Amino acid sequence: MMLSNPYLKYICFTAWAFFACCHATNISLAQVFDPTRFVLKNGLEIVVITDHRAPVVTHMLWYKVGSADDPPGNSGLAHFLEHLMFKGTTKYNAGEASKIIARIGGTENAFTSYDYTAFFQIIAPNHLSTVMDIEADRMRNLELTERDILSERDVVLEERRSRTDNNDVALFREQLASSMFLSYPYRIPIIGWKHEIEKLDIKAVMHFYNRWYNPNNAVLIIAGDVSPMDVKSLAQRYYGSIPKGPEVARVRIADPPHIAARRVVMKSSQIGQTRWTRRYLAPSYQYGESRHAYALQLLNEILGGSTSSRLYTKLVVERKDAVSAGSWYGADNLGPSTLGIFASPVKGKTIKELEGAIDEQIDLILTKGVSKSELSLAKKRLRRSAIFARDSVTAPARIIGNLILSGQKVHEIEYWPMKIEAVTRQDIIDAAKAVFQLNRSVTGILSPKNPT
Known part of the structure; x- marks a missing residue:
């Protein structure tokens, strides 16, 4: 799923909601969501927002990489990898993890923006360990075949055809973005240009995955009917053993001065x-x-x-x-x-x-x-x-994650x-x-x- 930043309507709304709620009662963040933050030795940042009003938990893992970090000539790579992350790993066969989440009554999805990629599940508290196991596993153990690449690439191309190429309003917005930014990568659509999507291959995907998908380049947000100490224990158990990855710099081409309307x-x-x-x-x-x-x-x-x-x-x-x-x-x-x-x-x-x-x-x-x-x-x-905002199942995790991943x-x-x-x-x-x-x-x- 793509989110065209800065027009992330749901996230923007809930972010306003959170801040409005703070301002309405003249209290601070800690008194609204009372977040607890800690960092594992491998660099994974974790934020816990406790809310015991309903027996539900949102588990949301954010990676500090989005479509604006796509290598030149490989537009759409971040979004393509988001799709491929639902394929198999060394532990779970393709589609098996999604079936497990559905069987325990949970839901899952993912989204890519210009600045980040996120994967989330909404489950009952007693199943938090299950989704942590699944998400931690695919952070470093994704297994892809040429067949996976070809089939999912066709899915993305069809997504582009149906949502953009056959939609004049979407094409118009693409042209506006490309004119708005002269060099900055926000000028390139999140889904990518068709002729570049067609050339995405397993080598480019795995290089991108190994570069960006590491615990020290991720933020885990847990919100709902949990305690920080329990989350810390589970996070250490499932994520703590993943080795720290190389530090990566996000290098983006800046716009020259805009001199003409x-x-x-x-x-x-x-x-x-x-x-x-x-x-x-x-x-x-x-x-x-x-x-x-x-x-x-x-x-x-x-x-x-x-x-x-x-x-x-x-x-x-x-x-x-x-x-x-x-x-x-x-x-x-x-x-x-x-x-x-x-x-x-x-x-x-x-x-x-x-x-x-x-x-x-x-x-x-x-x-x-x-x-x-x-x-x-x-x-x-x-x-x-x-x-x-605070009454939403996913809003707290989305609000905090969106703002942290925005710097x-x-x-x-x-x-x-x-x-x-x-x-x-x-x-x-x-x-x-x-x-x-x-x-x-x-x-x-x-x-x-x-x-x-």
Whole structure:
């Protein structure tokens, strides 16, 4: 399963949920999830989040490697390996582990993003040892044949055909990403380019596996009806004997300066409504002018993060220029992020008129900023929007894992509420001026081939 970072809708939502929950009660991370962290001698980092309200446990193993770490010419390799990890090992035949998890009433899945790959199971607490045994085994004992490679490569190619090549909206998004980033590997689709997927072979797969799939390059998150001491004992038993792997550096090509605005125009027979979007290059927690990351989260909420936002209120409700309008932003990338805006014009409105109306709202923020009440309400909306994050079976593990794999430390995460609360109106203007630069943007227009 692919997740197109930074648009990890579920993870982004639950991350907001967690932070909103912290802020709503004015307490720290330790008082919300009360995480316990320890590291095995082989370098495996383990975080335990105890919640005894339901007899269920999420076991989630994250690797510090994603599609942005694919070798040049081998796009899609990280995602391909995710698929192949469900093949056989020295201990379990192909498909046997999945059957065991199903037989004990558990579920499993995996996902690849630009920055990480994760595998998870949801099981009853008494079966935690079973999934630890399975996951620890395939960390270093994966066995693949040429037949495995060929058959699963066909599966991935069919996935690309069905989800991307036969979907004009998906193809349009690929073109936007390739235009947004000039060199940085976020410009390459997670699933990979078709002509490169077709050439992926067992040599490339095993080299990638041996390089990245090691305990010192992984984080294990256990959340649910468990105790930290029991988890530590089990983790030592199943993961502790795995040898530490070589230290690997994540080397990524940086973008050169963006000096010209870009436009991507495409027509499609699959849609009936014109779609307009613009993406601005933006910092993340770890990349660029990261001091703006907290203000940008609130700027996004005020500009287009909800039906109470400026874009929706002005363009959809009041002026009726658009049938939809909004924005998005994610700070949790290892690399650069984007602040994106989208809208679709009502019948009779031109793209030029729609674009002008959106630029007007941006100019108002740049010149006049946001009001005190807008900023206060934005913070309250973030609290209200996701208050039930802790009640989710998988959200705690996803939230903590996503943030750790995006470069944050467990002890750092708790400061989010305070940093959001400290954002001022001037911070919003400063962040807007840093990001809203046309020479660092891509505008996309996807329109019907035969408009009605």
